[in-house]
Amino acid sequence: MKYVDEFRDRNLAGKLAGAIAAEADPARHYYLMEFCGGHTHAIFRYGVQDLMPDNVTFVHGPGCPVCVLPVRRLDDAVELAEHHGVILCTYGDMMRLPGTRQRSLIRAKADGADIRMVYSTADALKIARDNPDREVVFFAIGFETTTPPTAVAILQAEAEGLSNFSVFCNHVLTPAAIGHVLGSPDPRDPEKVRIDGFLGPSHVSAVIGSRPYEAGADLYRKPVVIAGFEPLDVMQSVLMLIRQINEGRYEVENQYTRVVTREGNQKAQALVDKVMERRDAFEWRGLGMVPDSALKIRECYAAFDAEQRFEISKKTSREVKSCECPAILRGAKKPTDCKLFGTVCTPDSPMGSCMVSSEGACAAYWSYGRFREPARKKEAVA
Amino acid sequence: MCLAIPARVVELQAGDSAVVALEGVKKRISLALVEDVAIGDYVLIHVGYALHKVSPEEAARTLELMAEAGVLAEELAEIGESAA
Amino acid sequence: MNRIDDRLSFRTGSVDMTHGGGGRAMADLIRDLFHRHLANPILDQGHDAALFDVPAGRLVMSTDGHVVSPLFFPGGDIGALAVHGTLNDVAMAGAKPLYMTAGFILEEGFPLADLERIVLSMAHAAREADVPIVTGDTKVVEKGKGDGVFITTTGLGVVPDGVHIAAQNARPGQAILVSGSLGDHGVAILSKRENLEFETGIRSDSAALHTLVAAMVEEVPGIAVLRDPTRGGLAATLNEIARTARVGMVLDEAVIPVKPDVAAACELLGLDPLHVANEGKLICLCAAEDAERLLAVMRRHPLGEHAAVIGEVVEDETGLVRMKTGFGGQRIVDWLAGEQLPRIC
Numbered sequence: 103m104k105y106v107d108e109f110r111d112r113n114l115a116g117k118l119a120g121a122i123a124a125e126a127d128p129a130r131h132y133y134l135m136e137f138c139g140g141h142t143h144a145i146f147r148y149g150v151q152d153l154m155p156d157n158v159t160f161v162h163g164p165g166c167p168v169c170v171l172p173v174r175r176l177d178d179a180v181e182l183a184e185h186h187g188v189i190l191c192t193y194g195d196m197m198r199l200p201g202t203r204q205r206s207l208i209r210a211k212a213d214g215a216d217i218r219m220v221y222s223t224a225d226a227l228k229i230a231r232d233n234p235d236r237e238v239v240f241f242a243i244g245f246e247t248t249t250p251p252t253a254v255a256i257l258q259a260e261a262e263g264l265s266n267f268s269v270f271c272n273h274v275l276t277p278a279a280i281g282h283v284l285g286s287p288d289p290r291d292p293e294k295v296r297i298d299g300f301l302g303p304s305h306v307s308a309v310i311g312s313r314p315y316e317a318g319a320d321l322y323r324k325p326v327v328i329a330g331f332e333p334l335d336v337m338q339s340v341l342m343l344i345r346q347i348n349e350g351r352y353e354v355e356n357q358y359t360r361v362v363t364r365e366g367n368q369k370a371q372a373l374v375d376k377v378m379e380r381r382d383a384f385e386w387r388g389l390g391m392v393p394d395s396a397l398k399i400r401e402c403y404a405a406f407d408a409e410q411r412f413e414i415s416k417k418t419s420r421e422v423k424s425c426e427c428p429a430i431l432r433g434a435k436k437p438t439d440c441k442l443f444g445t446v447c448t449p450d451s452p453m454g455s456c457m458v459s460s461e462g463a464c465a466a467y468w469s470y471g472r473f474r475e476p477a478r479k480k481e482a483v484a
Numbered sequence: 485m486c487l488a489i490p491a492r493v494v495e496l497q498a499g500d501s502a503v504v505a506l507e508g509v510k511k512r513i514s515l516a517l518v519e520d521v522a523i524g525d526y527v528l529i530h531v532g533y534a535l536h537k538v539s540p541e542e543a544a545r546t547l548e549l550m551a552e553a554g555v556l557a558e559e560l561a562e563i564g565e566s567a568a
Numbered sequence: 569m570n571r572i573d574d575r576l577s578f579r580t581g582s583v584d585m586t587h588g589g590g591g592r593a594m595a596d597l598i599r600d601l602f603h604r605h606l607a608n609p610i611l612d613q614g615h616d617a618a619l620f621d622v623p624a625g626r627l628v629m630s631t632d633g634h635v636v637s638p639l640f641f642p643g644g645d646i647g648a649l650a651v652h653g654t655l656n657d658v659a660m661a662g663a664k665p666l667y668m669t670a671g672f673i674l675e676e677g678f679p680l681a682d683l684e685r686i687v688l689s690m691a692h693a694a695r696e697a698d699v700p701i702v703t704g705d706t707k708v709v710e711k712g713k714g715d716g717v718f719i720t721t722t723g724l725g726v727v728p729d730g731v732h733i734a735a736q737n738a739r740p741g742q743a744i745l746v747s748g749s750l751g752d753h754g755v756a757i758l759s760k761r762e763n764l765e766f767e768t769g770i771r772s773d774s775a776a777l778h779t780l781v782a783a784m785v786e787e788v789p790g791i792a793v794l795r796d797p798t799r800g801g802l803a804a805t806l807n808e809i810a811r812t813a814r815v816g817m818v819l820d821e822a823v824i825p826v827k828p829d830v831a832a833a834c835e836l837l838g839l840d841p842l843h844v845a846n847e848g849k850l851i852c853l854c855a856a857e858d859a860e861r862l863l864a865v866m867r868r869h870p871l872g873e874h875a876a877v878i879g880e881v882v883e884d885e886t887g888l889v890r891m892k893t894g895f896g897g898q899r900i901v902d903w904l905a906g907e908q909l910p911r912i913c
Contacts, residue, residue, distance in 0.1 A: 114554065138486070147899060148894075193531070193913075247535065333897075357546070360539045360543040361538055361539070369518065469900060507832035509832045511836065530912070
């Protein structure tokens, strides 16, 4: 596969590993947060951490839209399917996510709710066309990568005069989340996360460009390297971060130049802006209320907004008590720090979102690395 | 997040659609989010949409930089060894 | 046109409740469809139960329900899959399959043309394998209570002397072999599922493996373990064996055969080929010193052309299956909770 295989080449991996080992200062420890869950997945899938020197540690960030979806929003989606008789269309990632009392979409489907897995919003539109006397709701989640397709779907529905299609919008914004992770915790807080630099998301940045990170890098004085999706990209980005940290720089650099530009995809940005606007605040699992961090559908497109179309009940939503997803999402704790990990909470019976999502830290740890801990290199405090 | 994969455009269709190919697997996708796409271009695909074109020049440059970094590291290591 | 003629019109007719009612319509269906196509001396006896002799030795019996959707897919259909699946289950015990049964649960309204297509496919698969379907059953359920057709097959086979194949026999030091490329079947199925349509030349690898097994067992009677990596893929199967025998495994990703287009389809959907189902492949554990010979025998057989040694069994009470990635790192090959779903993240 072109533009994929070359960036997974083992020989280049060895070379970059050598370069990283040569430039990492043995007197320092580098804590690098990979914001994006896809990067977490890639790191574990390819075993990238095995190629890092002992003094480089990846801190897993909250960039997993499935993981950060608040329980209440999932409960709302289940309600739409169960009590409003809609056909609920969802990406595969959401199917096993446990809501309150472990009620997930896959359970609701087993009990008779009409829930259909789709690969694309185009599929949801087709379902709406094919079922003119049923209400079809698309359960929209994702960061800025996944948002433009939702916007296009709404515009398409409008153009076709589809009157039975709406979107339950849970799109969230990356720069706000990064800022929150860096900025909010109390410096005296024992759970404050030590982060020396960021690996920025690949595909979010393809859409929004590298510019939106510049304010944060400046404000918090942390370097950001927009990293490509393949393991060699991750390694080269680590090298670039180490250089910045060694040199005391805190710039936004772009490693993923084959897809990311400073301005991003302006056509996509404009389409999103046409259909959606910022919410004042949105609750994130693990991070609490984050201002300016999510999108809702504009009033002029209210006909396509499931929250306007349907009376969704106010309900008490509950997360499992000892679930450490909140701390894990912020990078403050590791999955193995959670009492439930591997005992009560496993991929078979997930208690929280980090175990369900294929790129949640807990799922990644379980699938790829759970017995690694005893063999783990000691972490120096530099 | 955001599983996206580069694929080659093999056919352009009406209504902002295209067919892309990845190792003989073909999929119909939407070009609604991009512009000036020609057959033979590589685009990044996410949930059935092309998000951005992939630049062949930048891809080559990135690979070169990676190889260079490796060479530099080897040279440094050699220098270190010969100095010891 | 006579109502009974309509019902039996394989061009235009469809299954209705009388076909399962035990009356004349059902007898006609059995005679004109099942007996006609699946004909063999034992079935032709015309009894409800099949009567036959068995050779002396240890017998193996295996049963399987087949509920695949869609019913027809590139490279196969539910009928061929059912026959191959049961023949393979019997073969994985090292046994030579002798006889098979086939039970059908038909949904009211299922087109007879499709049913005939499936039965013809089963007949073809059984004939090719030289294993007759000697008895069967038909029931009809109301519309909405079945997925077109469900098929249950049972197979009976005999294990040659000196052959002892079981998961418990896995031991540290053994070599792990696979008979060919992984993921073909699962991807072929997915390519036809609604909402995931993509065009591909990938075909299911559905095939009967018993002649390959016979050749392998003849060359190396001391084979320790044989398994076919169906649902859950290679990952599930290896984890099952590891857990049963309390051993660990280390695989080498670089040599695990996966066709480029299968790999590409998996990338597109966010799937891992190691978790995708196969229906014409086997995994074999044998003593390290036998691996070369076994590989040679496998590669001479049409179903083992791309056989490869993909790893080895190691000491590990926890039963972990690890893998050296093609990238140079290490990861665990895990056992998924449920079916792997395509993802966007």
